[in-house]
Amino acid sequence: MKLLLKLLLSLMLLLLIVLSVGYAFLRSHWGITTVSRWISDATPYHLSVQRFTHDWSHPLRFELNTVTFGEDGQPALLITDKLTLTLTAHQLISPLHFSRITIEQGTLVLSNLTPEVTLPVSADHLVLQAVKLLNPYPTHCLSAKKIDGILSPWQPSQQALLGKKFTFAFSAQMVNIAHQQFDKLVATGNKDHERLIINTLSGAVERGTFSGQLSRSADGQWQVPSLQLDNIRFQTTKRLNELLRPFTLAAIELHNLSINHLSIVGPDWVINDLSATGQHLVNPPSPSGHLVVDAQSVVIGTEEWSKPHLTLTAQNDALSIDKFNVGWARGTVTARGQWQKSSGNLSLDELSLNDIRYTLPENWRAFLHTELPQAISSITVKSFNFNNGLLIDVTPQFPFQMTAAHITGNQLLLAEQHRWGLWAGTAEYYAAAATFNRQDVRALWFTLEANNETLVLRDIKSLVDEGPMVGNLTVSQQPPHTFALTLRGDKVPYAALTARLWPQPLSGRGSFTLQLKGALPSLLEAPAYLDGTITTPTFTQRVAP
Structure with a gap:
């Protein structure tokens, strides 16, 4: 028994010596760079660490300084001044799963990670402090500056660097998404595979601010419990119908909308100082949706509308225009x-x-x-x-x-x-x-x-010069749009009737009866042919086809 006890004490002493030597080895610059090089040679990743530090007041927390990490054959995925690893009892069965990983003053370049690769590390909490994010792929253009936040847990998988199920709370000084800049962005929420819930979302964009909540179901249905836009002004190269098309096609539910003083300038259109409130705005429309829109002015091409007001209510399959008025x-x-x-x-x-x-x-x-x-x-x-x-x-x-x-x-x-x-x-x-x-x-x-079948103008009455004129006109609605016109008048200048119809226009004035038939290429074009007569007390003239 004494022999066994001595053997255990010897092993513990040997282990303590090995840990002490290893600890001292890692604390040296030569030691940590040697371990980094060994990891790079033995794994499909490259790792560079300049210094390893540890404070015994926090015995489970280890700091790596001036860290570069990435896939072999690829530029660095992570470059950071300080990477902190907090150990947990879980290390005994999963050495690369940490209680907490904290990245400070670093840069993440997402495009430098192959989508099929799964990172070998994970953590109960991933903490970012003043981190810069880059993803310069043309189809996923994304960048951010000074990100502070926490993600729990962090379990990266293929094509999901952040994992498939986690909660998050982030803020960023500046975020660029598809060339659109957002400032002072704050977001909290959670993700469960394809299901996403953002409980709070706020920030500044285009000299204005926005705030709201949104969620996406597993089948891609978006729901926006609330959205508020204030004092946003921006320019776009898109035409108005192009700008609105995504909103008309997307499956989305917007429960409460508030827009205050929104202005948009397009290539040939302007919306100035628009305000709106809406409830239960759903595509396709819900039976209880309601929208009220006001603007200072709207310009499309050469047309301008001043102070338009529109009130809409969705009623099952119908969209009711409760009120519309505009200056034009x-x-x-x-x-x-x-x-x-x-x-x-x-x-x-x-x-x-x-x-x-x-x-x-x-x-x-x-x-x-x-x-x-x-x-x-x-x-x-x-x-x-x-x-x-x-x-x-x-x-x-x-x-x-x-x-x-x-x-x-x-x-x-x-x-x-x-x-x-x-x-x-x-x-x-x-x-x-x-x-x-x-x-x-x-x-x-x-x-x-x-x-x-027909378009009929009855009892046409007018004064031409000092003479009264009456008549009727019948036009066929179907091609070739034949028509028949009869006019009678007294003391009417003949030239007013014949200047465009007769080869030799008449002069003078007097009574007349006009019978005219013809056909129109369309109801908005000059006659294709004319056939008729004009009769006065002294003569008759005819226009032939």
Whole structure:
């Protein structure tokens, strides 16, 4: 028994001597560099440590100074001034698993790690203090400065350097993601394989601030319990529809949104001082979503809208436009209605334009030939009012102007099967004064009826010079768009009617009856042919096709 006791004491003494010699060996510069070189030769990694320090007041904590670590054949993954390893009893069965690994004043270069490689070390806690992060791959451009944080536990795996399941709390002075800079970024949360929860997220971006919460389910569904943006101003090279496309395609739930004083400048558009609040904003829409948007101004191309206001409510398959009003062309526009997602029908209960002063763009006819977006198949306006408007077209081929125009319409079908037109409804039109191809017309009035087959202007009444003129016009909605026009007048200048239609325009004034037929390449183009007669008390002239 005494012999066994002496043997154990001898072994313990020998072990203590070996540990003391090893400890002294590692504390020397030559010793730690020799161990680093041995590890580099014996493993698929390269390691360089300049100094090993230890304080017996913290017996389980060891410090490595001026450390470089990475894969063989690759630049360094980690370069740091100080790496602290805190041991645990777990070292007895897993020597490379530590209680805590702390990196101070270091740089992590993520692109220098092969995705298929699993790092051999792990820890209950990974602590970063003033660490710089780089990942310069073009598809995952990521960098950060002065990261402070903790990740628990840290169990790296293939293609998951941070591990698959952990909690985290980080802050960074500056973060660049895909060339977008965020300052004073703070984030806390946890990750469980594909499931991610960020309990707090805040920072500064584009001269403003943001804060919120978000999560991603295992199937890729994003949920944002809250998001607040304040005083953000930025420029983009994307067009407005390109900027909004990811939000319309992504599966996302945004429960509470608050935007204050957001301004965006695009290549040909500007949104100035936008504020918004929203609840339960879901793509696809939820039955209880609500959004209120206001802005100081919106500019798209040459068009400008001042102080737009929009209130939307989602109702199952429908999106209700509870309120819309905006200043435009020195007047105002108001509307309310709803849009059906399944059918693409936009139905406006009311559309009013008041005191508009608008010069039509040169391409307005071509625009009416373009198809509507896929999301809108038809547009119906149940009640339409155009009050005291001024419309001007300066096209050289056929300029016109309508002054003090008033239009009231009911059940107007303005688009069908993605095509603009006037496919149904009734309307009444009045203009105090008008000019068609430089011919003045006063007190122009008529009623309009439309269906899929014909477009009819009834009881056309006007004054040309001092002479009254009345008539009717019928136009086929289907190609070749044949039409029939009848006009009667008294004391009307004949030149006003014949200057563009007859080879030898008439002169003088008097009574007349005009019968004219023809066909239009489209409802917005000049006639393809004309056939008709003009009859006066003294003669008859004909225009032949």
